[in-house]
Amino acid sequence: MKIRNSLALMLASAGLAAAPAVLAQSLTIALSSEPTSADPHYHKQTQNDAFAAHVYDSLINRNANMELVPGLATSWKNLDDNTWELKLREGVKFSNGEPFTSQDVLFSICRTLNNETNVSQSYMTLTKLLSDVQTPDDHTVILKTSEPLPLMPAELARQLPIIWNGIVEHGPLKFAPKEGCGVTGAWPTVVDFNNGKDAIGTGPFTLKSYVKGTGIELERNENYWGEKPAWKTVKFVPVPNAGPRLTGLLSGDFDVIENPAARDLPRLKDNDKFEYVATPSTRLIFFQPDVGRNPSPFVKSADGKNPLQDVRVRKAISMAIDRKTINQRIMDGLATPANQFMPEGMFGALPNAPELKYDPEGAKKLLAEAGYPNGFELTISSTNNRYVNDGQVAQAVAQYLSRIGIKTNVDAMTGSIYFPKRAKREFSFSMGGWPSETGEASALFQLWVASLDSARSLGTSNYGGFSNPEFDKVYEEAIVTVDPEKRKPLLEKATQIALDNMPLIPLHFESSIWAYRKGLQYEGRRDQYTLATSVKPTDAK
Template sequence: MKKLKPAAYALLPLAVAMAQPAVAQDTKELKIGVASEATSIDPHFHNVGQNNALRRHIFESLITTDANQKLLPALAESWKAIDDTTWEIKLRPNVKFSNGEPFTARDYIYTMCRVPLVENSPSSFTVFTRGIESIEAPDPLTVRVKTTSPQPLFPNNMTTLGILSASVFGAGDVKYGKDGCENMGTPPKSADFNDPAKAIGTGPYKLKEYTRGTHIILEANEDYWGEKPIWQRVVMRPITSAGPRVAALLAGDVDMIENPPIQDFDKIKGAGFTIVEGLSNRIIYIHLDQFEDKTPGVKGTDKNPFKDKRVREALSKAINRDAIVERIMGGVAKPAGELLPYPLFGTSKDAKPVAYDPEGAKKLLAEAGYPNGFELTLGTPNDRYINDEKVAQAVAQMFTRVGVKTNVDAMTASTFFTRRNKHEFSAYLAGWGADSGEMSNSLNALVVTPNKETGGGHTNRGRYSNKEVDALVQEAQRTIDDAKREELLQKASKIAMEDHALLPLHFEVTPWAFKKTLTYTPRIDQYTLATEVKLAQ
């Protein structure tokens, strides 16, 4: 197979596919083999890619995004800032939930009230709601949201929150309060959404059946307000191992799969299937514990070596990112120097990946007091990101070569996220995709000091903390002027990267494979949406 150089990937999704003749296909059913299973049907439980993709089928948001993360109206027809702290939203008329109930401002208010009530969320959505001071509804199709400070990204934030039906959960005339809402009825538990009678949204599909580990079955919402779905039934099968996923496609058990392994591209194309690829906004990175004085998984020292910037820099220099992209990712990735690929908002053209320098890494380790290195266990999922365990093994070998003997602890994503959130790893490999497509999302999630009150740093499990970075991100989040906001984000990103807050590895290039009778446009957010799977012309 001819490998594509990372530089060949533009930011817009690109198609790499065999030309195929159009062949008619029955649209009664679409079967998709997904690489990662959603951790919940609850649209507010876990802010992670596979959950967010599933959510879009059932629970719509006020605003949505296209394949390049451009904002588009959904349940909101329009939105505007009345002043620096007030947004007015005009809701779409004549929209009904899949149970026939009308969608109104009450449902939006109910949803904003319910988000903070989700229990045990691995990655909470409260970061998108915490800045709301008050919500008023002058009429059933108008909402006025007042924020505690200017929030220029309020429309972007609204793309992430699926709207629930207040009536389904017995709510009355809901009154918003930032410290607690009135007339909420009995807010749902996450497990309640496993019941199709409770998983009621306004989306193009309804939940028909959910069997964890086996399948999610969706059926078309015939009363959907928008473009009617062409697939009457969608079956999503979690097939987390790449080999069985490809086998299912070749055998005709599924019509489409996510993330076919690069080494199987020739076989898949040779069997008459189409492959498309697109650069994503997902950064694969290594997070290091910078909080505990003694950190789990480290041996050969009585202290936490990652609190020393020189050690973090040494480990970054030990990583040969070009080799990972070329040998592990088959050239289908792009080495990363910050948390988003240029030219997305807030990125810098001159942000380059840290150069591979093993001798420099050894020198820094010696300067930090570790001339003989130490031992480390690197945690990683083995079924969440493209070649995740293989990438972790490669990084471990690179660390070992500079004197930091590294073992890999690989596990399923569900186990990994549970253990990560309990801070059981001193170092771990993970990924992050920015829903908003701009830098404040990534910085606020991964780098800002964790703060339960503000929601900042909600996925910063390394607990890196830098007051200057925090201040810059906070100022950017209340700066309306785009040019000034971008400058603040660029500065914050530069400081965090020079501080080696985490170690960026690469941006994923996402492939999909499917029958020649279908077409799909790659999405920068990596979502697989049945609504965008079309018949080939």
């Protein structure tokens, strides 16, 4: 079977876009959560991927509506179920002037497989599945997998920023990850990306400085192959609290801010000097209970066991949460209560998922059936600067759980502290957020629900230790089924099994909000990326 991307071919034949008529000077953006590194293969989080998109390109990109569009690859097709051929864009140069070739793709793949600083192996979930990478010429790459990978283009769009092969010493490159792929020198480290030494990409900007806790400075890449950014310099400033972010916007310190508090939107609406845009996203906010350990570090019960291992307890927790009230009072209506793991209508979601109703009395009965009529003690671990109103949401859920007899504490912390701890499984009941970057249910299930199998890139974010053979069997059949008409019912069945077992307790789907000064226009993105290239002066042609 062959699949051609007609949009890719059309855009490739159209040539490179012209630069905008107006090239402005400087732009300052306040972030609610800062990137944890300038290394594009360090830790897969939205703020890291958004930063990487400024300095690096991927083979395939997504537009603001999450549709696949050409990046460094102008076209892609199946040669057979296990083989994909990509044609690379010609005439592209890295920021140091060196030409981009298929060798850089091979090197980038090998680097993800030889990267000791890759947190939770998050950039290996695709590359581990590759059985061979061939580079027959400078502008062709052939990727082979041992099993069919129907979502290869979507996976390439979300987890393979391309870096220059010249940042390390090497001989002829070949796909032999266990032997180092021909690299003779030391592999690049996160330090050398953070200090700018190895931050060489083909993206629209170059890295001028990265200072954790202070900010990131970028400069326009004059060698960029695509539409030139409107801004000569860009500064990203981390401002975790919504109040100071808004104050900085109103005072003129910032041109754009992400995630203003929903309660402040009327204030912006009434001020003719500022505007905002709210864009629905596919990001699911959820809680991940520790079901794999007994005991669990932050759970205390009269019998000394871990109640979270009982599915009745997990369902009781879900029933205790009033999602609609959280949406109305905390999210100010700018979220959608989640009854499953993807927005309805997306590939693999249940077409008519039953509502996860608020039923505190029913929750108490389930707790009693599970042997906990007097409840138990639990700590919710969450971020306080990563997701929209995350600290407030955690506090609200704690109150709901306390009402059904679960004495609940909240330990909210900054993302820079939280995520490394979660990766080490230091929590018992943790908040999470995940966008559907591939457009179907398989990606979230692969990382967060499937049983841990690092060699196959399964369950690498399954910090709760959930394992269900029935789910694994159905899901693993789905991910090697190329025919979408056959894959869809398999993913729907996997979704139902997951809902029946509650390895993740879904809460809501976020909307993303950006506020900005008049004189600018901003294109909100469903993937929640805050991009300088999404900001343009209103007089840009």
